[in-house]
Amino acid sequence: MIEKKVKIVNTLGLHARPASLFAKTAEKFISDITVEKDGMEVDGKSILGLMMLVADKNSTLTIRASGPDEKEAVEALAKLVEEGFGED
Amino acid sequence: MEKTEKREVLLKGIPIMPGICIGQAQVLNPSIKTPVTRKISESQVAIEEKRFLKAIEKLKKELQEIRGDLDERLSDLINSQIMILEDPHFREGVSQRIKQRMESAESAVYRILNDISRELGEKGSGYMQERSQELLQLARELITTMQRERNHETTFRKDSILFAEDLSIQDTIKAVKSGVRAIALTGGGKTSHHAIILRNFGIPAVFGMRADLNEIEDGTTVILDGAKGIVIINPKKATLERYQAERARYEEFTKELFEHKEERPITVDGREFTVLINIDFPEELGILKGLGRHGIGLFRTEILYFTGKVDLESQRKIYEKIAEEIYPCPFVIRAFDLGGDKVFQFKEKNPFLGVRGIRVLLRNKKLFSEQIKAVILANKKGNIKFMIPMVSVVEEVLETKELLHQVFGEMKDSEPGVQLPDFGIMIETPSSALIADRIAPHVDFFSIGTNDLTQYTLAVDRRNPEMSYLFDHLHPSVLKLIKDIVEVSHKHNVWVGVCGELAADPYGVPFLVGMEVDELSVPPASLLETKELIRKISVEELEELVRKGLEAQTAREVRELAADYLREHYPEVTLFYPF
Numbered sequence: 001m002i003e004k005k006v007k008i009v010n011t012l013g014l015h016a017r018p019a020s021l022f023a024k025t026a027e028k029f030i031s032d033i034t035v036e037k038d039g040m041e042v043d044g045k046s047i048l049g050l051m052m053l054v055a056d057k058n059s060t061l062t063i064r065a066s067g068p069d070e071k072e073a074v075e076a077l078a079k080l081v082e083e084g085f086g087e088d
Numbered sequence: 089m090e091k092t093e094k095r096e097v098l099l100k101g102i103p104i105m106p107g108i109c110i111g112q113a114q115v116l117n118p119s120i121k122t123p124v125t126r127k128i129s130e131s132q133v134a135i136e137e138k139r140f141l142k143a144i145e146k147l148k149k150e151l152q153e154i155r156g157d158l159d160e161r162l163s164d165l166i167n168s169q170i171m172i173l174e175d176p177h178f179r180e181g182v183s184q185r186i187k188q189r190m191e192s193a194e195s196a197v198y199r200i201l202n203d204i205s206r207e208l209g210e211k212g213s214g215y216m217q218e219r220s221q222e223l224l225q226l227a228r229e230l231i232t233t234m235q236r237e238r239n240h241e242t243t244f245r246k247d248s249i250l251f252a253e254d255l256s257i258q259d260t261i262k263a264v265k266s267g268v269r270a271i272a273l274t275g276g277g278k279t280s281h282h283a284i285i286l287r288n289f290g291i292p293a294v295f296g297m298r299a300d301l302n303e304i305e306d307g308t309t310v311i312l313d314g315a316k317g318i319v320i321i322n323p324k325k326a327t328l329e330r331y332q333a334e335r336a337r338y339e340e341f342t343k344e345l346f347e348h349k350e351e352r353p354i355t356v357d358g359r360e361f362t363v364l365i366n367i368d369f370p371e372e373l374g375i376l377k378g379l380g381r382h383g384i385g386l387f388r389t390e391i392l393y394f395t396g397k398v399d400l401e402s403q404r405k406i407y408e409k410i411a412e413e414i415y416p417c418p419f420v421i422r423a424f425d426l427g428g429d430k431v432f433q434f435k436e437k438n439p440f441l442g443v444r445g446i447r448v449l450l451r452n453k454k455l456f457s458e459q460i461k462a463v464i465l466a467n468k469k470g471n472i473k474f475m476i477p478m479v480s481v482v483e484e485v486l487e488t489k490e491l492l493h494q495v496f497g498e499m500k501d502s503e504p505g506v507q508l509p510d511f512g513i514m515i516e517t518p519s520s521a522l523i524a525d526r527i528a529p530h531v532d533f534f535s536i537g538t539n540d541l542t543q544y545t546l547a548v549d550r551r552n553p554e555m556s557y558l559f560d561h562l563h564p565s566v567l568k569l570i571k572d573i574v575e576v577s578h579k580h581n582v583w584v585g586v587c588g589e590l591a592a593d594p595y596g597v598p599f600l601v602g603m604e605v606d607e608l609s610v611p612p613a614s615l616l617e618t619k620e621l622i623r624k625i626s627v628e629e630l631e632e633l634v635r636k637g638l639e640a641q642t643a644r645e646v647r648e649l650a651a652d653y654l655r656e657h658y659p660e661v662t663l664f665y666p667f
Binding site for chain 1: 164165167168169171172177178204207211216222223
């Protein structure tokens with residue numbers, strides 16, 4: 001299992017569009033992926049789960065992946081968040 | 089919804105068709121306007137799951153279709169909606185709620201998306217709060233999709249008492265054919281078209297019921313009293329026993345009617361009246377065999393139009409078959425009555441005052457000529473009569489008559505033996521009633537349509553439950569018009585019948601008999617009762633009743649006059665038809 005902490009940088013936070021981008025990216029990997037914020041952990045492949053986190057700008061997420069492609073998964077997802085989902 | 093102690097609840101509505109029914113409720117999915125949870129029964133679980141999945145697929149397809157035309161930002165938004173629909177957690181969550189908590193698909197969808205939306209609204213920033221509304225919007229769209237699908241999917245349970253907000257004409261027929269025993273609607277008015285259908289089939293019904301269907305549990309025991317217009321949910325033992333006794337009395341009453349079914353409707357003072365039936369579907373004839381052979385005073389042909397049987401051959405076959413089956417009794421065919429609430433191609437602000445009835449037909453001469461041709465061809469035995477709806481001016485009568493003769497003239501040579509049917513009009517507008525003397529020389533018969541005549545005279549929308557307190561075909565104004573029409577008819581030797589609901593209203597029959605109309609045409613369910621009623625009254629005695637009725641101040645007064653008279657001559661009927 002690999003995990004990485006990332007900070008939300010885009011102004012509007014993890015709303016529906018970024019959440020869908022995140023889930024779509026996560027789906028490309030075989031590994032199980034979860035995202036945690038303030039003790040709440042959700043399935044990283046579920047858009048609704050991600051939205052449930054209510055992750056505003058500057059909040060910290062912990063991305064965890066476990067499986068054959070866990071390394072690539074965490075890297076790709078962390079990059080997506082750190083680049084602000086191409087927003088702003 | 090918390091499990092609460094089952095409490096007896098009395099709901100009031102408009103009485104549509106008498107009869108007492110005790111049975112299990114089938115509640116058609118009501119629309120969700122507020123976050124109420126509606127419970128379903130065990131047998132409904134699989135159906136609800138299927139409805140949910142089907143709605144997801146449908147909405148997804150719709151979203152994909154519109155996505156193509158949008159700019160990137162908007163199409164991203166649509167994409168995220170599609171992803172929510174595809175989210176296995178969402179599906180699983182809804183499915184769990186349906187299975188474990190026995191919630192309807194709508195309730196489950198609403199609950200899940202509402203919970204998330206509230207979370208976003210409470211914890212998120214301003215932007216997130218706004219976005220939370222989009223989730224609710226998605227929930228609403230899903231629910232709407234399910235509701236739209238509802239009509240095509242619903243399976244009606246045999247022997248159930250059906251609860252719905254409203255029913256399409258098609259669903260009403262489907263429900264009746266599936267063996268639903270009684271129907272309770274929160275919508276619908278006294279003479280809306282499904283009311284007419286239910287009366288034809290003798291299905292006890294209450295419309296305009298004041299209730300929130302979300303609060304009625306599927307499968308719960310209910311009593312429906314169609315004569316009083318009430319529904320009782322979760323009846324107590326004592327209530328149940330009282331209604332069982334009343335039902336037995338009602339059954340006794342109808343049994344007696346059937347024993348007298350062959351007796352002719354001749355009044356105490358020896359005057360015979362013609363009593364015919366109204367039908368909407370050719371198939372009804374089969375069901376009606378038990379009533380003996382009867383003429384048809386009104387065949388509403390709209391069903392042929394809506395089922396696409398408007399070509400010459402289909403129409404001819406149907407008309408000819410019915411005409412032969414009931415020969416030598418008369419068969420009155422009414423031309424397509426389109427427009428108004430029977431959807432047609434026009435979008436109008438006020439369809440009941442717009443292109444409907446004969447106005448539609450004279451604008452669609454091809455459709456009209458085909459129907460006329462079919463009617464003429466079917467009239468092999470000469471018992472067919474043809475009439476047009478919604479006449480308001482003489483010109484409409486003349487133009488139709490000209491067309492009738494023209495079509496007949498073209499056919500005469502190639503179709504030897506064809507006969508011109510008797511030609512008549514519906515009188516259902518105040519104007520045609522007021523100029524009946526000018527129309528009479530051009531026609532063979534009048535048929536008074538009291539539903540529309542009442543609607544147009546009192547300026548009351550007959551489908552509006554809020555207005556039903558004003559809608560009464562026994563209002564002195566309507567009675568006065570009918571009296572005038574009957575007098576004109578007698579003077580011009582024109583046959584006059586009444587085919588509206590008034591003819592089947594036990595409080596109306598004494599007035600019509602007293603005015604000496606020639607014929608009453610009633611829904612099949614009222615046939616035996618109307619005949620029995622005629623046998624108990626006398627024309628001579630009724631002259632005074634008619635006079636008093638015409639002088640009455642209010643519809644209520646007219647009804648009381650009739651009630652006093654009936655209590656003396658046919659008390660049973662006042663028992664089962666309170667007013």
